[in-house]
Amino acid sequence: MSSAVLCAPVTDSAPATSAPAAGAVPLLPVVGADTLVPLVAGGTARYVDLDTAASSRALESVAARVAEALPLYASVHRGAGYLSQVSTALYEDARATVAGFVGARADDVCVLVRHTTDALNLLAGCVPDGGAVLVLDCEHHADLLPWQQRGPVTVLPTAPTVVETLRALGAELVAARYALVAVTGASNVTGEALPLDEVVQLAHAAGARVLVDGAQLVPHRRFSLAASGADYVAFSGHKTHAPFGSGALVGRRDWLDAAPAYLAGGGAVQEVTVEETSWAAAPHRHEGGSPNVLGAVALAAACEALAALPAGALADHERALRERLVAGLGALPGVRVLRIWADSAEPTGVVSFTVAGADPGLVAAYLSAEHGIGVRDGRFCAHPLLARLGVPAGALRASVGVGCTLDDVDRLLTALDAFLSAGPQVAYARVEGRWQPADDPRAAELAAAVRGAGCGPAER
Numbered sequence: 362m363s364s365a366v367l368c369a370p371v372t373d374s375a376p377a378t379s380a381p382a383a384g385a386v387p388l389l390p391v392v393g394a395d396t397l398v399p400l401v402a403g404g405t406a407r408y409v410d411l412d413t414a415a416s417s418r419a420l421e422s423v424a425a426r427v428a429e430a431l432p433l434y435a436s437v438h439r440g441a442g443y444l445s446q447v448s449t450a451l452y453e454d455a456r457a458t459v460a461g462f463v464g465a466r467a468d469d470v471c472v473l474v475r476h477t478t479d480a481l482n483l484l485a486g487c488v489p490d491g492g493a494v495l496v497l498d499c500e501h502h503a504d505l506l507p508w509q510q511r512g513p514v515t516v517l518p519t520a521p522t523v524v525e526t527l528r529a530l531g532a533e534l535v536a537a538r539y540a541l542v543a544v545t546g547a548s549n550v551t552g553e554a555l556p557l558d559e560v561v562q563l564a565h566a567a568g569a570r571v572l573v574d575g576a577q578l579v580p581h582r583r584f585s586l587a588a589s590g591a592d593y594v595a596f597s598g599h600k601t602h603a604p605f606g607s608g609a610l611v612g613r614r615d616w617l618d619a620a621p622a623y624l625a626g627g628g629a630v631q632e633v634t635v636e637e638t639s640w641a642a643a644p645h646r647h648e649g650g651s652p653n654v655l656g657a658v659a660l661a662a663a664c665e666a667l668a669a670l671p672a673g674a675l676a677d678h679e680r681a682l683r684e685r686l687v688a689g690l691g692a693l694p695g696v697r698v699l700r701i702w703a704d705s706a707e708p709t710g711v712v713s714f715t716v717a718g719a720d721p722g723l724v725a726a727y728l729s730a731e732h733g734i735g736v737r738d739g740r741f742c743a744h745p746l747l748a749r750l751g752v753p754a755g756a757l758r759a760s761v762g763v764g765c766t767l768d769d770v771d772r773l774l775t776a777l778d779a780f781l782s783a784g785p786q787v788a789y790a791r792v793e794g795r796w797q798p799a800d801d802p803r804a805a806e807l808a809a810a811v812r813g814a815g816c817g818p819a820e821r
């Protein structure tokens with residue numbers, strides 16, 4: 362697909378060429394795209410997954426790669442058996458693929474971890490003693506709490522514009538000495554980010570390194586450590602269409618080699634006596650215990666699939682979906698789309714919004730029960746940001762990815778329109794803090810799904 366076609370404005374009429382308009386069809390096939398879910402009033406609907414920012418479905422290519430690797434699975438790094446050697450090679454090849462996907466430099470290290478939270482806690486233990494960390498108050502808790510726990514950390518208030526925020530960041534970096542600036546690559550609330558090259562420039566000029574929380578960036582945009590100059594990036598497999606328990610921290614070797622082992626145990630050492638231990642260098646130093654081979658294989662397969670997309674295709678796909686979503690939400694009375702900055706450019710496909718007079722939890726329960734649509738509600742593990750945006754009680758979030766289509770977005774907009782004009786069609790109550798239909802006949806189906814009966818495939 363040429364990017365000219367992908368950039369074509371989205372219209373209701375079919376384009377002249379045979380290539381579908383951006384967003385019209387999934388960019389890559391995901392497992393379970395046709396899954397039917399029960400509705401509270403009876404019947405079923407194709408599940409619309411607009412919660413990809415929380416976790417994204419496995420790509421079909423990822424599931425296929427895992428199925429191929431399963432018969433080869435054996436112990437890693439230790440066994441002499443043939444399949445142990447194969448599994449070790451699979452694991453180390455996966456590491457190289459993941460490192461390459463984020464543009465690692467030749468001397469960078471790729472530590473395979475569980476997820477972004479794990480990666481950031483690991484890095485928090487590697488910042489040299491006494492080195493201060495600077496973050497903004499728009500970060501996900503995963504990029505805030507590890508630094509708070511470690512200290513010292515400065516949390517800079519986000520200004521209303523990118524320009525003012527960069528100015529404040531620059532001034533702070535001149536006023537005090539920092540070892541690390543930890544910034545989001547894309548907000549999990551609004552999809553926005555500061556221009557990374559400018560952050561890197563400011564930080565490096567002041568002698569600080571830059572960590573990019575890539576949880577919401579890496580699965581959605583081409584990212585390169587080498588090209589951006591950033592020093593570290595962290596991201597999660599389950600947000601990158603590889604929900605098999607793997608993630609990565611990639612970046613400069615020296616801090617990782619000098620730090621105490623993150624997970625002390627087998628595999629992280631060179632030599633152990635009862636008195637003392639000589640630790641392995643990174644990445645093994647931080648990967649004590651048996652590695653998650655299948656998680657690594659899955660993550661590498663997802664990286665390969667995303668890397669193989671034509672340049673710009675993913676951004677064009679998500680832009681088309683985001684534009685339709687934001688325009689549609691803007692046309693609904695009482696709906697407010699949240700923005701951190703008035704002048705930010707090219708947000709990813711994460712859109713948070715409020716509905717005047719409606720509890721976000723109730724709206725989310727209604728979308729699920731009456732329309733089979735999955736969105737997120739609450740404060741998105743970003744309490745300081747939600748407070749700054751004036752919505753301390755929370756909001757709704759719709760997020761799109763490679764498996765989503767314009768039809769999915771339209772399903773949400775139609776359902777919200779019906780909520781605003783006619784209200785919910787059944788009664789809802791709060792149970793243990795969560796809204797749900799007061800009388801929910803779907804409980805039996807849910808129990809069956811948990812037992813493994815699954816949800817039926819959609820009729821075509």
Ligand code: PMP
Nearest residue numbers: 476477478501503549576577597
């Ligand atoms: N950072 C951001 C921006 C996120 O969106 C998330 C997950 N919502 C995380 C970090 C933490 O990711 P994980 O739960 O996979 O550790």
